[in-house]
Amino acid sequence: MLKKNGKKLDKDIQKNKILLLGKLFATLAHEIRNPLSVLKINLDLIEIPNSKTEEIEFHESISTSKEAVERIETLVAQTMEFLRGGGEGKTHVSLIEVAENAHKFLLFRANKDNIELITEYEADLPKIVANKNEILQIVINLVNNAMDAVNTDGYIKIKTYSAGAEVVLEVEDNGSGIKPEMQSKIFEEYYTTKKGGTGLGLAVCNEIAQKNGAKLEFSSKYGEGTSFYVRFKKIGEV
Ligand SMILES: Nc1ncnc2c1ncn2[C@@H]1O[C@H](COP(=O)(O)OP(=O)(O)OP(=O)(O)O)[C@@H](O)[C@H]1O
Ligand SMILES: [Mg+2]
Numbered sequence: 604m605l606k607k608n609g610k611k612l613d614k615d616i617q618k619n620k621i622l623l624l625g626k627l628f629a630t631l632a633h634e635i636r637n638p639l640s641v642l643k644i645n646l647d648l649i650e651i652p653n654s655k656t657e658e659i660e661f662h663e664s665i666s667t668s669k670e671a672v673e674r675i676e677t678l679v680a681q682t683m684e685f686l687r688g689g690g691e692g693k694t695h696v697s698l699i700e701v702a703e704n705a706h707k708f709l710l711f712r713a714n715k716d717n718i719e720l721i722t723e724y725e726a727d728l729p730k731i732v733a734n735k736n737e738i739l740q741i742v743i744n745l746v747n748n749a750m751d752a753v754n755t756d757g758y759i760k761i762k763t764y765s766a767g768a769e770v771v772l773e774v775e776d777n778g779s780g781i782k783p784e785m786q787s788k789i790f791e792e793y794y795t796t797k798k799g800g801t802g803l804g805l806a807v808c809n810e811i812a813q814k815n816g817a818k819l820e821f822s823s824k825y826g827e828g829t830s831f832y833v834r835f836k837k838i839g840e841v
Pocket of ligand 2: 747805
């Protein structure tokens with residue numbers, strides 16, 4: 604199914620990345636507003652100091668302003684890294700770092716929709732060999748799908764753990780689940796049940812997983828929820 608034309612799949616990977624970036628930039632634009640309004644209020648305070656609490660307020664304003672600037676810096680830097688990244692090939696990658704990046708990206712939508720976005724990382728998790736940016740693309744797709752399935756008031760867990768010869772990244776949700784008769788179709792290109800969906804997300808995740816020597820699997824119970832697993836070989840295991 605996926606072993607078609609390599610060029611076409613590369614194009615699909617790019618198309619999916621642009622779609623994800625569009626969503627991320629929209630999030631970024633919203634998220635930058637908060638720290639910007641903090642900065643504005645603080646600048647007003649500094650500009651028009653008032654008598655008694657002057658010095659304390661001044662210092663507080665400086666430190667909350669710095670935090671606001673740092674927040675904007677991190678968000679912009681992360682988005683730019685995802686935009687430009689990918690060309691660096693395979694390196695030793697910490698799945699925890701990738702999961703953390705995805706978490707930071709997606710927290711805004713999770714908060715907005717009242718979805719609990721939880722992370723669970725196993726200590727001393729061995730690194731894997733992969734293209735960091737491509738793995739981030741997988742995680743963002745999986746969490747976006749989970750958020751669509753959960754809708755509101757649900758939870759999503761991003762977990763990383765080792766299991767025998769493998770290191771696993773799992774995205775678990777308590778959303779709609781997938782109907783048994785649909786489960787064989789979800790990895791097909793253009794298969795979507797969403798208004799406005801491209802149906803490329805999982806096909807691309809599957810392709811990227813294979814390119815990085817990983818396997819993408821899932822288990823789902825209709826009406827209860829779904830887990831997707833990205834299974835990487837531990838370094839040195841065949
Ligand atoms: N966590 C999930 N829970 C329930 N259904 C899911 C989940 N993940 C995927 N699906 C189902 O698999 C289909 C295919 O997913 P895929 O990511 O390939 O495309 P999409 O999400 O529909 O579109 P796009 O990725 O462009 O937004 C979805 O339309 C949905 O029906
Ligand atoms: Mg999707």
